[in-house]
Amino acid sequence: MASSQNWLLRPFQERSTQLFLGVLFTALVVVTFLHLFMPQDSALHVSAYTVTLLGKYLCYALLAVAVDLVWGYLGILSLGHGAFFALGGYAMGMYLMRQIGDRGTYGDPVLPDFMVFLNWDSLPWYWQGFDMAWFAFIMVLLAPGLLALVFGFLAFRSRVTGVYLSIITQALTFALMLAFFRNEMGFGGNNGLTDFRDILGFNLRTDATRLGLFIATGIALAIGYVICRAIVASKLGRVSIACRDAEARTRFLGYRVERVQLFVFVVSAMLAGVAGALYVPQVGIINPSEFSPLFSIEIVVWVALGGRATLYGAVIGAILVNYAKTVFTGVMPDAWLFALGGLFVLVTVFLPKGIAGLLQKRHKTKPDDDTPTRQEATA
Amino acid sequence: MSIFQELANRDQVFDFLAPVQSPVDVRHGPILYMEDVNVSFDGFKAINNLNLTVDDGELRCIIGPNGAGKTTMMDIITGKTRPDTGSVWFGSRHNLLTKNEPDIASLGIGRKFQKPTVFEALTVFENLELAMATDKRILPTLTAIMKPEYRDRIDEVLQTIGLQELRDRLAGILSHGQKQWLEIGMLLMQKPRLLLVDEPVAGMTEQEMERTAELLTSLAGKQSVVVVEHDMGFVRSIARKVTVLHQGSVLAEGTMDQVSNDPEVIKVYLGEEA
DSSP states (O other): OOOOSSTTTGGGGSHHHHHHHHHHHHHHHHHHHHHHHSOTTSTTOOOHHHHHHHHHHHHHHHHHHHHHHHHHTTOOOOSOHHHHHHHHHHHHHHHHHHHHGGGSTTOOSSSOHHHHHTTOOSOOGGGTTTTSHHHHHHHHHHHHHHHHHHHHHHHHHTTOOHHHHHHHHHHHHHHHHHHHHSGGGSSOGGGOEEOOOEETTEETTSHHHHHHHHHHHHHHHHHHHHHHHHHHHSHHHHHHHHHHHOHHHHHHTTOOHHHHHHHHHHHHHHHHHHHHHHHHHHHSEEOGGGGOHHHHHHHHHHHHHHOTTOSHHHHHHHHHHHHHHHHHHHHOGGGHHHHHHHHHHHHHHHOTTHHHHHHHHHHOSOTTOOOOOHHHHHO | OHHHHHHHOHHHHSGGGSOSOSOOOOTTSEEEEEEEEEEEETTEEEEEEEEEEEETTOEEEEEOOTTSSHHHHHHHHTTSSOOSEEEEEETTTEEGGGOOHHHHHHHTEEEEOSSOOOOTTSBHHHHHHHHSSSOOSHHHHHTOOOOHHHHHHHHHHHHHHTOGGGTTSBGGGSOHHHHHHHHHHHHHHTOOSEEEEEOTTTTOOHHHHHHHHHHHHHHBTTBEEEEEOSOHHHHHHHOSEEEEEETTEEEEEEOHHHHHHOHHHIIIIIHHHO
């Protein structure tokens, strides 16, 4: 057990976190090096397209870590985390829209193109302030955080758990999707927000900005991972596991289960929001399809594939599945969903602890040690 | 000048204004006092005019046939079930009917469930750590550190329940009896004034039962203990005072010998078994 006095520093003493951060930073450095210093025609050159693709995977990885925090350690299967991801994305998208200024098709200095198109004469109140980066970045955390706070407060106070909670989260993201599809909402309706130009004054279409975003995403993933690890390794993390496994017992010990759930849920929603905010400038668009229930279910599949309640498993799962998706949709676009479903079935049957469980089995130093590890016991 | 300040401090002049966070007041005798409690579920009267007092430091056994209302009574004391009428007091200060489960737990009422519930994915040590009487709010829990005195306290309880050897093993691998002891240990970590123990020896071997009896009798005196049990042999081995519940109210109360010679009791309960 780690012995650091400061809960935030505790993860740095863990072998697994050191290893994770080591691998992540090595990958960032290698990709940066291969992108900048390898000649264009070299086989080792990493193109700007690939850098952005990898950046997208890292966003998904951060989102998967957020889901694993609530599902793996708190036992709350959220089938609506896409909503928090999309809200973070929309906050960032609104900032990027305001940065376009008068360079849009209609050349209006304040109003985004779609508002001019809808004959709106002024900016809605909730678009105010998004021209300032600091405000938008705070909203990236605040919008998903507040939604999670209100939703979680009502759900956990009424002791809604298990499959009922999953269904409600699903309904939440579906309702938001329908709302954001409406033009009157003022978020670009069906088309969403797109045609971005600059972020913090850097042109989004240059390779240097794309590389910068990739590195920023990597750092965000590292920070998000450390925060989750710090929570998990703290006494609060053990209380979360206690809530997951025996809620009534935890309550009789004097813990306020609904507050523990609310706290972890809000932290997770904020991390998902950050992932969404970093995703939008890299893919160049945000539209209501990110709210779709299917996407939220897919996130859960990543975590299940990688290995629940390990955090690093979520990262592995998110990157592998999305890499497979990129390859598959290139070769046989129609077969992707079948492949994903098949993969999920195979892993559930043959690797119930996911890829992380496989790694742990390999890694075990003493083969005759019959003490189950924490993950094995929880799986 | 300072006298005026003291007089201005309303809490000290009118002590009833001070927040009621004080330890349990047992100067007037009982630590637990239930009067005229009624509960019905869909018309079925689970508890029917129940009157029960438990003195400080007492070890009380509660017996009764299935459906006598034993578990419902525990639910009422711990705040899980609200009675329709009646009053329940902890000491003479705390009205338990106005409090929720975590509040009641932090006042010093610990409960052991019928089925052993320990956190199987955590180690024995961590189980006890979570049960420790500390600040249970979110941020203090997040930043909590393992102080040496906490460690000593946990080791002391490990000694009491005899699980030192299994300190760093996952609670999930413990045997049934060991889980029961761990759960009692978790209650002890809370430093409760009143322990409610629901069927502690169900499914235990003879030896485990003996150890549990020893454990519970050693706790009485320091804590008040209320044991609900089916096993008459076990009750006989630990009981000083026995309460018999029947159809939601007290049928008889007294020593084991008095109770087991009571014709009413023989009729509804012991007679059934014999």
